[in-house]
Amino acid sequence: MVNYRYLGNSGLKVSEITFGNWVTHASQVEDDAAVRTVHGALDAGITTFDTADTYANTAAESVLGRALEGQRRESLEIFTKVYFPTGPMGPNDTGLSRKHIMESINGSLRRLGTDYVDLYQAHRFDYETPLEETFQAFADIVRQGKALYIGVSEWTAEQLREGHALARELGVQLISNQPQYSMLHRVIEEKVVPTSAELGISQIVWSPMAQGVLSGKYLPGQPVPEGSRATDDKSGAEFIKKYLRDDILEAVQRLKPIADQAGLTMPQLAIAWVLQNENVAAALVGASRPEQLADTVKASGVKLDADTLAAIDEALGDTPNRDGDDTYSVSPKTRMI
Template identity: 50%
Template structure:
């Protein structure tokens, strides 16, 4: 496993990280989830990502129990806040940051998190209030570094300006969706962050599993896959376009030419970008963790990546025309 520095922090995170969205505490049995966590540590993954809203606290509770016997300095732990935890508990206000952070720490059974992330931008709270409260959290020792997920470029700039002018804690990480089938961050977010000491921790690098190649457009989704799961399948529908699925099948010989499985090829494509510190995987079986971990440190012929991009870009353009 290779490691990369997370922005302008002293955190060294594994190129492959383990996430818990839609899985741990929700869609995956505790025993299987624990096996995935053990497998992650065995292959050198040191970065675990979660959020308070995952299972309304269930993912954090699972991780708190599963990690309690491990030395706290042996892994990097990240969580998030913003989405509703109740009818009245949501957003990034001073009261919510303080309340949700303490609740997350209690569920995670730890005194601090290495990375505390704003899960989305809160249009209902002044950014200055959020940044000031996050800075107090850092100063208190409950949070080591701060990050954000899916913020627009103009708000990232505004936060950077506030940190510079007011002495607030500075963001070190951005967590966008990014994969061969979702390249939007390349336009503004990645260049802006790269210029300002902010790394990407990307979610859904396998396009909700579509880039694994397991979905045949002419067949029903495999039993047990995310597309068949009531708990885990809600976000995959937009990627189940038959034209896109056929294009993904065309990537198989390219991955084989690189000597890789489809998931390894897709992860290696993400990690080709220097501004990306880590790609978050979601796993329901230890074997998936082990296979995906092999994508770390791979050197792949750029021409293979370009061929894959051309195939997917054409398919995505076609899907947009028929939408």
């Protein structure tokens, strides 16, 4: 079964392996298969589910809501996000304005079939809306009982500090950040993690397997496997391209004997690695079949010793991205519409 961790400086516990439905529900797999996978996650001990209104232009939330129908709500932790364009893509169908936030939470709750979400997250930083306006809207949502806690995604250390201060002034809790993090993408380690640890903010990390590259199935000098994520534009093919260089794929292959020595599969090693970071509360994983999750959850509770961690660093060499300044380039400087 899956272990639990506290989310930030709060009393909320989440399953350290969390199910995310970014590129699967209402996109990559049929609804019936999505429902079976969510039930498989529950059977494996996962109780925390992450989605966003922008995934499949709101359809992913609806699929997750149907999949969780009939479950005891109090036994689940449901997260969603707001920022990116939704609906007919009108001028106010994006960003972190009060108008878009208040309308978006109501739509998310309706699609998810719940009265509240455990965590409501700003999907990116909005440079075009005053931060005070955004956090006042978040605080009102918490007071209305529509969200229990507030989180963000891909914010810089400075943005986290400013948001945390505003949240405290308004009497609400900013407890999480959702950045990309993996053996190959370590940009949060320089600034975001130390600042978050100081403020009592946890990381909920996405793409811990580097879009599947850390599974080892992509081989240097060979075509990508048929039916893999790299061949499917709906499944994040654009995101995986940066990892398909031969030097990176060769480095990943050097991880195989390390995983074997640890008694882990390559996916398990990748998930276990991000969970060694004490500031990480949960690793987001996706799946198109229940059996994928049955393998992944075995990474929960795994402790990698110092020799194993050192061997991983040596195998990967200088291929991981460790540039902390990259955190400043993730949020769009202007809204998409």
